[in-house]
Amino acid sequence: MNVTLDLLIKTINTVKNNIAVVDATFNIVFTNHAWNQFGIENGLSPDFSWVGVNYFTPSLCAAREGDHFSQRAFSGLEKLKRGECTEFQLEYPCHSHNTERWFLLEVTSFEMDEQRYYVISHMDITQRVQLEMEARQQAKLDPLTHIANRRAFDNFMANEWRRCRRNAIPLSLMIIDVDDFKYINDTYGHQIGDSCLQRIAGILKQYTSRASDLCARIGGDELVVVWSHLSSQEARALAQSVLKAISQLPIDEDNSPFSDCISVSMGLCSTIPDTDDHLMLLTAADALMYQAKNAGKNTLASDSLASDALSLAQKPMPIATE
Ligand SMILES: Nc1nc2c(ncn2[C@@H]2O[C@H](COP(=O)(O)OP(=O)(O)OP(=O)(O)O)[C@@H](O)[C@H]2O)c(=O)[nH]1
Incomplete structure (x- = not known):
């Protein structure tokens, strides 16, 4: 079977994880359907385009404000950028005003046409974390x-x-x-x-x-x-x-x-x-x-x-x- 671009895009849009691809400076070049949907659920307009938004900016702001998890994300991403590692993972809380949620951030790098890119994935791990917390409580x-x-x-x-x-x-x-x-x-x-x-x-x-x-x-x-x-x-x-x-x-x-x-x-x-x-x-x-x-x-x-x-x-x- 020939793998077409359409098939690849359909596949990545079917994946439940929020996925973005960023270039070497962490400017977003692609987001999947789940990523866009997450933005809409959190107040962004359905017309909002992620392309060109720098992924670092939100992390950087939060890191400056002293958010412990953002600081860890920030330093992990910096290491990736400096080429000190090729992948990075972090579990972090992302609570809204009425729900507690946890995500797993995974970043991996690849090269195409002599350009470096990173795949950023956020997976909802709320259910697993809640079960672990319950077990710890028990x-x-x-x-x-x-x-x-x-x-x-x-x-x-x-x-x-x-x-x-x-x-x-x-x-x-x-x-x-x-x-x-x-x-x-x-x-x-x-x-x-x-x-x-x-x-x-x-x-x-x-x-x-x-x-x-x-x-x-x-x-x-x-x-x-x-x-x-x-x-x-x-x-x-x-x-x-x-x-x-x-x-x-x-x-x-x-x-x-x-x-x-x-x-x-x-x-x-x-x-x-x-x-x-x-x-x-x-x-x-x-x-x-x-x-x-x-x-x-x-x-x-x-x-x-x-x-x-x-x-x-x-x-x-x-x-x-x-
Ligand atoms: N129903 C029940 N009994 C238990 C449990 N754990 C221990 N026991 C019983 O508790 C009793 C404790 O007795 P002791 O502390 O030795 O003495 P006591 O009869 O309370 O006498 P005093 O302490 O001198 O008033 C034992 O017969 C144990 O089998 C439990 O989870 N449930």
Whole structure:
């Protein structure tokens, strides 16, 4: 079969990627149908001609304005122009006011009649990027309770500890361990046990609504709450409310009006971080949680580390919203 110019143009116009061919100075010499259509969808007139428009100009302007991706695109294209490479790829976001979109920019060069040309292709990769972001998000969640998992908690705690240390902000950590959970499982069944954990997580979510708060499930029947910016007294008052809310949850929510209620033992420790040891709060809160268990369960044991007690009392704190 003879490949005609018409066939080639039809082919390139059928390709879904936005494609432009530019000359050695990056002046556009050809755009395919998808490229033109993208321009129209983004406000250009259907009569607009891309031929002669310099591809660099928009990248250059954005790079000057400090757009990180445009700077990378700009330096990649510069390298191509200088002949330091023959192709270049970059994934970048291109969000409109109401949609989030990502594209893959691919640029390859070729020579014809002793002239250098570049094929520039923009491929919509939104679906793939969104799936990747969703998978990354899922990897941080506990599948049963849909709150953060142990790994997400560890990362959060390390960062939050550093942030609070840098800014001399109080940080509180509370460990919540379900009382007699083995008995609940054995008596009511594993499914009811699971539902107890889900409903406790639901309560914890209500008390961790600020961006700097976190609740997480870090073990079988062990959950945690992290609060910053609260004095130890404020944290203790919130913890008491959490304890009360959980102690009003019936174990067997659906089937028995005579069901016992869930009970938990909680250890709460507050400090203003002043060491490298971001695990020290966890250790302290864990010891307090065991004190609560030994004191008869369904209770809160709390402490403010001695060195910060004064500063916590002196510092004006915003009240957390419940
Ligand atoms: N339903 C359910 N049970 C779990 C899950 N993960 C761990 N468990 C159970 O949780 C129970 C935890 O029991 P323990 O912490 O040892 O003790 P406990 O019965 O809670 O007693 P105290 O902690 O002393 O109040 C074990 O029986 C585990 O099998 C889960 O995802 N779902």
